[in-house]
Amino acid sequence: MREIGQTRRHLRRYREIxxxxxKHGLGALIDxxxxxxxxxxxxxxxxxxAAEQEGFSLPQRLRMAIxxxxxxx
Numbered sequence: 001m002r003e004i005g006q007t008r009r010h011l012r013r014y015r016e017i018x019x020x021x022x023k024h025g026l027g028a029l030i031d032x033x034x035x036x037x038x039x040x041x042x043x044x045x046x047x048x049x050a051a052e053q054e055g056f057s058l059p060q061r062l063r064m065a066i067x068x069x070x071x072x073x
Contacts, residue, residue: 017069024065025056 018030030036056064066073 020065020068024061024068025058026061026065 018027018035021027021030
């Protein structure tokens with residue numbers, strides 16, 4: 001039973017990571033890596049929000065995503 005709890009906890013964090021990446025316009029990466037079926041995310045969750053995208057380059061968006069993910073990253 002302990003393994004199921006750990007898996008569930010890890011899955012929750014993976015979904016959080018994917019949501020943050022998508023928020024910063026990096027959702028296409030998730031799709032290209034083929035992770036969508038494993039994370040049970042709707043395709044629309046991978047589409048960047050226009051407000052989040054305006055005026056930021058890819059490196060800037062990546063930096064913002066990593067900052068939001070926390071010090072481990």
